[in-house]
Amino acid sequence: MNSISLETSICSYRTALRNYALRFTHNLDDAEDLLQETMLKALRYANLYKEGTNLKAWLYTILRNTFINDYRSKSKWTSVIEVNEDLSSQQLRTSASNNLAENKFMSGDIQTALGSLPEEYRVPFLRYFEGYKYHEIAEELRIPIGTVKTRIFMARQQLKSKLRMYSDTYRKRSA
The missing domain is CATH 1.10.1740.10 (RNA polymerase sigma factor, region 2, helix turn helix motif)
Known part of the structure; x- marks a missing residue:
């Protein structure tokens, strides 16, 4: 056909x-x-x-x-968020503006970290992040599935290392 x-x-x-x-x-x-x-x-x-x-x-x-x-x-x-107290519009406005600033910096840091990954790690990682399965990535890139898994693992390790400051921040907030 x-x-x-x-x-x-x-x-x-x-x-x-x-x-x-x-x-x-x-x-x-x-x-x-x-x-x-x-x-x-x-x-x-x-x-x-x-x-x-x-x-x-x-x-x-x-x-x-x-x-x-x-x-x-x-x-x-996604996660479920419960609010047990009434928040004033002033508190919400302040919180939202802080979140926008934090999110902008975080987004920039994530983009920088992704951009610093070697292409051989970045491409499989992004495909996996988009929802593709290992075998689909392997077929697309024409590499063995074990290589795909290794490259995604290495990308995660490098990203964790470069974005560790956010991990520590969120642990403190949730404690």
Whole structure:
């Protein structure tokens, strides 16, 4: 199957995929986002599709895995916050302005730390952070899966070392 006919076939499943995505997300906007991400991945990895196999099942698998990966990455970043006291608008304004300044510095430090990583560590780490699995990264970069794991581990170690000041700060705040 040539790439144009494969792309046409992939697009023909758009409605069925949207309905499938809606069952996961229960929200039309989120379903559209999931559908778009699925279509992009399908087109990006079209070379991995084996002609003669079930295209619809392949697309459904990509959609399901994308949802699961997004859910995992979001669950790492979300937390429940309980407020047991009433805060005045002045306290909130002061807190928000402090947080903006801190976040700006932290974001800059993170970008600097990421930029200082060797490219061989940075690329796999960023892919992993985006929600890709080890084997997907290995296929994309055409390197062994063990090498991917090692490079992500080394990137984490270097980032922990360079961003240690934030770790100590947050430990003190949560104590």
